[in-house]
Amino acid sequence: MIVTKQKILDDIIKKIKGSVFIFGCGICSDTSRTGGPKEVEAMRKTLESNNIKVNGAYVIDAMCHLQKVKKAIRDNKEGIESSESVLVLSCGSGVQSAVNSINLIDKHKKIVSGVDTMFIGNIESLSSLKEMCSLCGQCVLNETSGICPVTLCPKGLLNGPCGGMKNYKCEVDENLDCVWVKIYERSSIQNSLEDIKKIASPKDYSVKQPVGSIKFKGSH
Ligand code: SF4
Ligand code: SF4
Structure with a gap:
């Protein structure tokens, strides 16, 4: 929403x-x-x-x-x-x-x-809403075990963690777990560490439509 x-x-x-x-x-x-x-x-x-x-x-x-x-x-x-x-x-x-x-x-x-x-x-409860996707137009969730670094890492890093991560916490806000630690942990459980060992290329913003729109064929 x-x-x-x-x-x-x-x-x-x-x-x-x-x-x-x-x-x-x-x-x-x-x-x-x-x-x-x-x-x-x-x-x-x-x-x-x-x-x-x-x-x-x-x-x-x-x-x-x-x-x-x-x-x-x-x-x-x-x-x-x-x-x-x-x-x-x-x-x-x-x-x-x-x-x-x-x-x-x-x-x-x-x-x-x-x-x-x-x-x-995302609606966490009736009194709590949390941003989990920032609509980047080139989703990396298949490479990051379903956790979005673009939105949840304050630096939006596609390759992490950054050098500032300390005791698994984020250097930007020590109350937050570093999202790249979470991605690593989940990738371990999912046997998909190979995905995050590859260096992710910078995002190709040329694929993003200047004005987002989509047309469907036929009726729903
Ligand atoms: S990578 Fe993150 S911001 Fe981009 S579409 Fe996927 S969930 Fe949304
Ligand atoms: S510590 Fe982790 S979550 Fe925080 S900015 Fe660095 S990579 Fe991103």
Whole structure:
């Protein structure tokens, strides 16, 4: 899931022009506690207490799903049309779903992002989200026994450990186990030490698409 954090309220308010309609996202922003039903309602009350008229609010189950966003815009036409601004409490992908969809009906409407997009996170518990993949576009998990050095080593080292590892701990943060020790231990158990004995080449960023997109053949 995409992890987000709310922007500073004053910064959001400064960007809102006139009255506003609020969109939330029922998947990632709900789990991040930045744009689910509770946070959307709290934002509505906060904006109203700052004398900003709120013409409606709606939580879409996935703001990154363009077709769902278009349908939500049709279903909330009145509230959106009567607002000068639309505040979106979802990741940057969801904000751009709103920009693309609302642009088709009104190019002048101000779209305001209410959160900062942080990382793709694994849900450890309802109150703990952890980054385990940074979407590098050239996955090395098959060579590292399924543990990601790109994300979990603070230096992103493809060949480790670095010279700073001490007592199996990371030199950048001594509270962390060195991820390359974990990779070594798991590779030993998995009989795949040969994989990490090979020097990994620098990542080939030329294979990464400048703008990530994928098209599937046929229906799902
Ligand atoms: S190497 Fe790490 S950052 Fe890259 S795709 Fe694999 S898990 Fe994600
Ligand atoms: S000690 Fe290990 S985890 Fe820390 S920066 Fe060096 S290689 Fe990466």
